[in-house]
Amino acid sequence: MVTKKDLVIVILCTLCLTSTLFMMMPTRSSSSNGVYDPWMDLNDDGVIDSTDLGMLGSAWGTTGTPINKTALLLELQAKVEALETRVPKKGYVSLPPAAFVPESNTIQAYDIREASMKGGPSAWFHAPLQLPQGAIITNITAYLYDGMTTGKITVYLVEWNQTKLHWNSMVTLDSGFVEAPGQMVLFNDTIVHSGIDNKNCIYIVSVWFSNYDNALLLYDVFIEYEYLA
Ligand SMILES: [Ca+2]
Secondary structure, eight states, X not given: OOOHHHHHHHHHHHHHHHHHHHHHHHHHHHSTTOOOOTTTOTTOSSOOSHHHHHHHHHTTTOOOOOOOHHXXXXXXXXXXXXXXXXXXXXXXXXXXXXXXXXXXXXXXXEETTTTEEEEESSXXXXXXXOOOTTOEEEEEEEEEEEOOSSOOEEEEEEEEETTTTEEEEEEEEEOOSSOOOEEEEEEEOOOTTOBOOTTTEEEEEEEEEXXXXXXXXXXXXXXXXXXXX
């Protein structure tokens, strides 16, 4: 509790110190001892004057837990440096044909030597995708062969949200019905719901073959992502 008597003493002390400081200023500023100390500049205005002294006077007699400001500054600096060094790392997942499970009543064939698979008619294949929690999928590439003008292969990356009970299509790659370019590399870096949330979601790569034919083959689905180690 600050009494009136204390207040009067503080004001008198403040006035006394202020006038002393003003008297000292010309001498001190011209001497090597008058070095500006930012810790004493309480209102951070670049000058130590009566305002800082007044603030000190207002707080006169109060008590509390002291802070080692230099240690605090060094601790904050260390934390900032640690955050700055946490640059995202790149990760890669390659799904070979053998990673895909065919749906029932699907004709399918895997050629291990050529690392390819084919399926049909209207065949679905699915492969689970397990990535680190918090990873961001940046792009997906499908390596395939489409030599059919009447057939195509479609690759889907989907997310099943078990909390909200609905599917999210993240990206689709399609070789096209009309085109028959042969060897293809399909690439897409526009991924929707690209952040991996393993707590609430599961992730699946699904492939659809319109026909069972040597002219429709899937070789590899390649996924690139970023994560903080
Ligand atoms: Ca085609």
